[in-house]
Each structure stands twice: as C-alpha cells, then as structure tokens.
Amino acid sequence: MENQRINDFINIAIQSGGWMVLDKVYLKNRLLSLIGEWSEPENTSLEGLPSSTDLLKEMLIVAENNNKVDATNQVAVEILSAEIMELLTPPPSVVNALFSQHYDHSEKEATDYFHLLAINNGYIDGTSLVSKEVDILETPWQVKQKSDVRHKEMICEHCFDSEGYGEMYQRIKRIIRMNLKGESWGFSYAELPLVEEHCEFFPEAHEPITFSRQTMERMLRLLDIYPHYFVGYDAVKNTGKEHGSLMGGAVLVPLFQAEEDYVFDIPGFVTVSASLVEWPISVIRLKTTSKKNLINSIEYLMLRWQQYSYPSLDIMANDESGQNQHSLIPIFRKEGEMLIADLLLVDKGESFERSQAYRDLLLDENSIADRLGIVTITNDIELTNETELLIKESIEEQGVFKKSPEGIKAFIRFVDTL
Ligand SMILES: [Zn+2]
Numbered sequence: 001m002e003n004q005r006i007n008d009f010i011n012i013a014i015q016s017g018g019w020m021v022l023d024k025v026y027l028k029n030r031l032l033s034l035i036g037e038w039s040e041p042e043n044t045s046l047e048g049l050p051s052s053t054d055l056l057k058e059m060l061i062v063a064e065n066n067n068k069v070d071a072t073n074q075v076a077v078e079i080l081s082a083e084i085m086e087l088l089t090p091p092p093s094v095v096n097a098l099f100s101q102h103y104d105h106s107e108k109e110a111t112d113y114f115h116l117l118a119i120n121n122g123y124i125d126g127t128s129l130v131s132k133e134v135d136i137l138e139t140p141w142q143v144k145q146k147s148d149v150r151h152k153e154m155i156c157e158h159c160f161d162s163e164g165y166g167e168m169y170q171r172i173k174r175i176i177r178m179n180l181k182g183e184s185w186g187f188s189y190a191e192l193p194l195v196e197e198h199c200e201f202f203p204e205a206h207e208p209i210t211f212s213r214q215t216m217e218r219m220l221r222l223l224d225i226y227p228h229y230f231v232g233y234d235a236v237k238n239t240g241k242e243h244g245s246l247m248g249g250a251v252l253v254p255l256f257q258a259e260e261d262y263v264f265d266i267p268g269f270v271t272v273s274a275s276l277v278e279w280p281i282s283v284i285r286l287k288t289t290s291k292k293n294l295i296n297s298i299e300y301l302m303l304r305w306q307q308y309s310y311p312s313l314d315i316m317a318n319d320e321s322g323q324n325q326h327s328l329i330p331i332f333r334k335e336g337e338m339l340i341a342d343l344l345l346v347d348k349g350e351s352f353e354r355s356q357a358y359r360d361l362l363l364d365e366n367s368i369a370d371r372l373g374i375v376t377i378t379n380d381i382e383l384t385n386e387t388e389l390l391i392k393e394s395i396e397e398q399g400v401f402k403k404s405p406e407g408i409k410a411f412i413r414f415v416d417t418l
Pocket residue numbers: 156157158159205206207242243
C-alpha cells in the first residue's frame with residue numbers, strides 16, 4: 001500500500017518548484033534512503049494535509065526506529081533534518097528564477113513565494129511558544145518566546161558562500177540576488193525571526209555597514225524593490241560586524257501603529273512633515289515624498305542631535321573622553337508614494353544601556369526588534385510577572401527622553417529649537 005505521508009511530502013517538494021511529476025519515484029527513493037522503510041504513518045491523528053514540519057517529526061521517528069539516526073544526538077538529528085528538507089529546496093538558480101517570475105506579477109507575490117519556501121523547508125524556525133501582550137506606558141507590546149537550539153557551522157552568515165554550506169541548516173538557506181544600482185546585494189529570511197517576515201539585506205562584498213548618507217540611499221533603493229517591507233539600519237547588530245546587514249520585515253511592527261503626538265517644523269525642510277510619536281522610546285517620525293529631502297533632513301537632525309546635551313536628564317552629547325554618544329536608528333517604510341522614516345534616538349550613555357538581566361532574557365540581545373515593539377525572550381525563562389516587569393522597566397530605560405513631565409518638556413524643547 002502507498003504511504004500517504006510520503007506522497008504528501010513529495011507533493012510539497014514538487015510545489016516548491018525544484019522537481020516535476022517525473023521525479024516522484026526518485027524523490028521517494030532518496031527519502032527512504034535517508035529514513036529507511038516506512039510502511040505506515042506513525043501518527044494517525046494527523047488529519048488532512050500535514051505541514052512539512054509535522055511530516056519531518058514523523059520521519060525522524062521512522063529514521064530512529066530504523067536505526068538511521070540516534071535521537072539523543074542533537075547534531076545528528078539536525079544533519080538528517082537538513083538532508084530531508086533539502087528535498088523541499090530547489091537550487092539557488094531555480095529559487096532566484098521563480099522569485100523573479102513571481103516578482104513580475106507583484107513584489108508581495110515574490111516574497112510570499114520565498115517566505116513560504118523557507119517555512120516549508122524549515123529554514124525559518126516559525127515556532128513561538130507564547131505570544132503575550134504587555135502594556136508599556138499604555139502602549140501594547142508583544143512578548144514572544146522562542147528557542148535557539150540550532151547548531152551553527154562557522155562561516156560568515158552574510159557571505160554568499162554560506163548558501164548551502166555545511167551539513168546543517170545552512171544547506172537549505174537560499175539567497176535572492178539583487179542589483180542595487182550596480183552593486184550586488186543579497187536578501188534572505190532570518191532563521192529565528194523576531195518580527196513578521198524578518199529578513200536581512202546584505203552586500204555581496206564582505207564589508208561593514210555604517211550609518212551614512214550612502215547607507216540611507218541604499219535603504220531607500222531597497223524600499224523601491226520591496227515597498228511592502230520596512231528597511232531598518234540595526235545599529236546595535238552592525239557594531240563591530242565585519243559583514244554588515246540591514247534589517248527588513250513586514251510593516252506590522254507595533255511602532256508603526258503608534259500615533260503622532262506632537263507636530264513640528266524642521267527649518268529649511270518645508271516639504272518634510274515631522275512629529276514625535278506616542279512611544280515609550282524617543283522616536284521622531286518624518287514623512288515626505290522626496291528621497292533627497294528625507295535624507296537631507298535626517299542628516300540635519302543627526303547633526304543637531306549629536307550636539308545636544310541635557311545634563312539633568314543624563315543626556316550628554318559627549319562622554320568624558322570626548323567621544324560622541326548620540327546617533328539615530330532609521331527605520332524606513334512606504335505608504336503609497338509617501339516615504340516614512342521613524343528615527344529612534346540613541347544615547348550610548350550608561351543610563352540608557354540594557355541591563356545584563358534584560359540581555360539575558362533576550363533571544364537576540366543585539367537586535368533592535370524590542371524597540372520596535374516585539375520582545376522575543378528565550379524559552380528557558382518563564383514569563384512570570386517579574387519577567388514582565390523587567391521587560392517593562394528595560395524598555396522604559398532605553399528611552400532617552402523619559403515620559404516624565406520633564407522628559408516630555410525636554411524632548412519638545414529639543415525639536416522646537418532645531
Ligand atoms: Zn561576509
């Protein structure tokens with residue numbers, strides 16, 4: 001009798017675009033060579049069309065029963081999982097060709113295809129244990145839990161050389177190639193997503209990315225290619241990184257829902273509308289249809305912010321050694337023709353630092369995702385009231401201008417004296 005599970009798996013493989021109906025027997029033979037004989041489904045409770053991750057779980061049991069893998073050896077399990085899931089992963093050339101075919105219809109259709117591929121083959125770990133809403137200064141924040149148990153093979157994760165590398169999950173990683181005005185760039189999804197459709201954009205060249213005019217121009221070019229995503233410069237993540245990257249994702253992060261609460265003018269930029277937003281962390285929002293005006297106004301704001309001090313609130317432009325402490329984290333997105341920049345104000349002073357206890361909670365302590373409204377903590381920590389309190393306090397601590405009467409007044413004074 002035919003095993004329906006094997007057929008289900010083969011159908012997902014064919015849908016991924018890498019195989020044709022003629023390959024069915026071949027795929028079945030490859031699969032059985034990895035897991036051994038499979039006469040009937042282990043888990044009869046799976047109804048309808050099971051997902052590829054459900055199927056993988058069953059196949060690992062079959063493989064264990066057939067002595068094809070030692071289930072107590074986590075690395076061996078990951079290697080076998082990657083070998084199985086590789087059957088659901090077309091070669092890079094095919095993925096890129098299909099992506100551009102979909103892109104001809106719409107940008108979203110293309111990213112939907114690529115995202116689903118990375119979910120189906122297990123490259124993206126889509127599991128979140130808890131997703132809870134926590135109010136921070138009357139703003140709803142999402143708290144998620146996730147595990148990070150994958151073993152990594154040492155290779156620069158942003159070099160194109162990492163595509164298909166090694167024996168574990170990088171072998172099922174795929175990179176979409178892009179041409180950014182003559183520069184070769186790559187796009188892939190994050191294996192442990194912190195935001196919806198969390199992705200990364202990176203140059204092919206192994207080089208750092210710093211906050212500069214050129215970086216902002218590249219970010220806006222990426223927004224032209226992916227107008228339904230946001231593109232952010234994740235300053236924390238790029239610190240000390242030899243191969244830089246830009247962060248992207250679906251425009252669903254809570255920060256973008258935050259209302260504008262104080263509108264002001266930036267002298268010399270009449271076409272740019274500027275406002276503060278109702279957000280626990282200090283954010284300036286700019287809107288304009290002109291890329292050039294947007295970048296010019298951000299550069300102007302950056303300059304003014306780098307010169308600004310307010311000692312009674314511990315806001316100091318320079319530290320004791322004269323090093324500048326102030327920078328901005330720009331997050332760009334588009335609404336129709338309108339370009340929107342949310343600028344997170346950063347002061348590197350100790351008073352605004354993330355505490356060690358908070359860092360220990362985070363799945364990725366080097367990401368700015370928490371400042372966008374989504375905190376992802378590791379799943380070995382229980383989400384108790386105490387943990388929630390630590391998250392609340394830590395988010396508030398990262399705000400440069402506090403939401404106290406004095407802090408609000410100082411923030412307004414800063415933007416009114418630009
Ligand atoms: Zn690299």
